[in-house]
Amino acid sequence: MSTTNPENNKMRFDLEIIAAWIEPGSRVIDLGCGEGDLLKFLIHHKGVTGTGIEHNESKVAQCIEKGLSVLQGDINEEVLDYPENTFDYVIMSQTLQQVYEPDTLIRSMLRIGKKGIVSFPNFSHWGCRLQLLLSGYAPVTQQLPYEWYNTPNIRVITIKDFRKFIHDVGFNILKGVAINTHSENRFGKIIDVMPNLRATYGIFLIGNGT
Amino acid sequence: MSEYIEHDKDANSVGIVEKKLYTFAEPPGEMVLESGARLGPVTLAYETCGTLNADRSNAILVLHALSGDSHVAGYYKGDDEKPGWWDNMVGPGKGLDTNKYFIVCSNIIGSCMGSTGPCSINPKTVLPYGLDFPVVTIGDMVDAQKSLMEHLGIKKILAVVGGSIGGMQVLEWCARYPEMVTAAIPLASTTRHSALTIAFNEVARQAIMADPKWNKGEYYFGPKPDLGLAVARMIGHITYLSDESMRHKFGRRLQDKSDFSFNFDADFQVESYLRYQGKKFVERFDANSFLYITKAADYYDLEKQHGDGSEVKAFSKTDAKFLVVSFTSDWLYPTYQSRTMVKAMKKNGLDVSFCEIEAKWGHDAFLLSNERLSALIRGFLERVYNESRK
Secondary structure, eight states: OOOEETTTTEEOHHHHHHHHHSOTTOEEEEETOTTSHHHHHHHHHHOOEEEEEESOHHHHHHHHHTTOEEEESOHHHHGGGSOTTOEEEEEEESOGGGOSOHHHHHHHHHHHEEEEEEEEEOTTSHHHHHIIIIIOSOOOOSSSOSOTTTOSOOOOOOHHHHHHHHHHTTOEEEEEEEEEEETTTTEEEEEOSSHHHHOSEEEEEEESOO | OOOOOOOOOOSOOOOBOOOEEEEEOOTTSOEEOTTSOEEOSEEEEEEEESOOOTTSOOEEEEEOOTTOOSOOSSBSSTTOSSOOTTTTTEETTSSEETTTOEEEEEOOTTOSSSSSOTTSEETTTTEEOGGGSOOOOHHHHHHHHHHHHHHTTOSSEEEEEEETHHHHHHHHHHHHOGGGEEEEEEESOOSBOOHHHHHHHHHHHHHHHTSGGGGGGOOTTSOOOHHHHHHHHHHHHHHHSOHHHHHHHTTTOBSSOSSOOSSSSOOBHHHHHHHHHHHHHHHHOOHHHHHHHHHHHHHOBHHHHHHTTOHHHHTSSOOOEEEEEEETTOSSSOHHHHHHHHHHHHHTTOOEEEEEEOOSSGGGGGGSOOHHHHHHHHHHHHHHHHHHTO
16 A cells, blocks of 8 residues: 655655654654655654664665664564653554554553554445445445455454453543545545444554543 | 675676775884784775765775675676676775775774785794784774775775674774764664684684694695685574575575485585685685684674773763664574664664665675665665755
8 A cells, every 4th residue: 555645745644643642752662664665754844853663674674774773573573672651752654453462462562652543444434334234245445455365454343342451451531533445545534423334444543640 | 694696787787897905003103002912014905986075975885794895896807707796786886986985994903805804924934924924903904994994095994894794893983982983874883793703613613723734824834714604604603594585595405316325425505515614715715814703703893892891981082973784594693682772772862873774695695686675775875965965
């Protein structure tokens, strides 16, 4: 998935929201940073000190070529090495649905960082619900474009589920938005009414405090 | 590291370079080595490419591996058969861009390519040192390089770069002279040799010492232990390749024949290749140097020397930015060894990038033309250079 539009250099809508939440000059790590677009944006526009972890060799190489500090590795393993509170923000953008042990990882995130930012595709969007209800097939959407047998997205998460999950693991949601995106996710809008039904993505700022 | 004769004679060459000599540590001010022995005078052969900028902030020190030399790139004269050993990386617009950076490469002490080593003349006896040459360490090599950098007026090195034993020198620079190193790129390297690597080095050394012509290191006025050194080199070559690269390069193909010879000539291409590599090597390399350098590499133990046994502590003094690179098919310095150093760097809060490049060429991959490696190094250096000027 391309994350920037080369013509107007506009970032993906969900990444723009994440960027808006981050204090200038803070220390940031992006777990599953892909080709590093968010990191690069944060470094250039927010003056953050940023690093990233990415599994894919080719994406790691592209990040380093862009001048980003990025490590190749498994996020579940790599987070273990950082001392406590190394970062102000630990970002995990659209990766949670691929994590085998989400509770362990969320705890690690809030050990190495003061706050976490987590985004994920909302599985209870009406499109998913309708597909399952009417066709009887597992939903395949623009946000979750795989068949059941080849999807890397092993977790089915809804916005409601995530709120409950964060409560269950003993953390707090400090901020949350539900968004609906279109046109390769570059444009979108915030959904305030019935987000669990109408939003394609949820984005949450989580932490220990309130 | 291997010799690759299929270097491209591309348009992006640094052109003609000159080997220079720097001599220091004249008695009574000899270098005091890690072993406590004194060595002096010490000569380093070195070469430079590119231009040192006005504030001397663009210097990159390239550190070579076992059999390398100061001739990192370019040609000595127009009709040279092949350029320096890392010509695919060092040159205008290349990974180490000579349009932007001032590249320094010196031959390590203990070697035989112009720097002081066992084949140099011992001023006390006016004969080649032979085994009277003191055992040198990776730390001693770095100490000598520091003298050269001071001689060149470089107080802060933008980046130290090297693969294999060169990578050990990179790490040693960061631990020994942390205030002098802005960034560091260890490639296909380790903080200490595994038993496997020491074992191969020992077999190679035994091959040399079992050659009667080695004569306890005193052969400089008679026949040299060519057979022993050639076998040592052949062993080395096997470890630099990989199962996949050997299958790809040779398979079971026969050399210039359609059937077995039913004698002990070189039947297989791989045999012929190894014999050729061994033969080429003895023409240019000194057997005693091979012993000294492999010993220095086997002794190297960053965590023991700089961290009281802790790899994390060993990286506590440096604040260099790191780019660590390993290669998937390297079984001599496997990726897990790079990962442990990355882990220790992270625990120190260091700025570290790491990439395991997919390459089938084994340990030698760091020497071969590889656009991914060049791009990684180029991007990393551009960042650290810009950040160092803020």
